[in-house]
Amino acid sequence: MNVYSAIGRLTKAPHLTYTDGLAKCEMVIAVEDRIARRTDFIPIVIWRDLAEYCANYLVKGQKIGVTGKLRSHNYQRGGMNLTRYEVEAYEVDFGQAPKRN
DSSP: OOOEEEEEEESSOOEEEEETTEEEEEEEEEEEETTTTEEEEEEEEEEHHHHHHHHHHOOTTOEEEEEEEEEEEEEEETTEEEEEEEEEEEEEEEOOOOOOO
16 A cells, blocks of 8 residues: 655645646645654645645645655666655645744
8 A cells, every 4th residue: 555644834835737738736845753853855746626726725834734645756867767756645634824924
C-alpha cells in the first residue's frame, strides 16, 4: 500500500498549470520533524478540480494536511542518474491561515 500523509505549511503560493487540458497544481510544504530537529520540504502535485480549488484558495504560509501517493521520477543530469520524489495528493485539508502582522 502506498499512502503518504503529512501536515505542514505552504512555502509559497500554489502554482497552477494545465497539462493536456488537465489542471495541475504544484506546491511545496514544510514539514517539521521535532524529533530530528529539522524541517523537510515536500513537493506536492494535485490534479483536476482539486488542483484548481487549491490554487484559488490556498496562500503562502497556510497550514494544510495532505494525503496521497509517493511518486518517484528518474532522470539524468550531467551524466548522473537522479531520482525526484513527490506526493501526488488526492486529499487536501485546509488548516490554519498564516498569521498576519
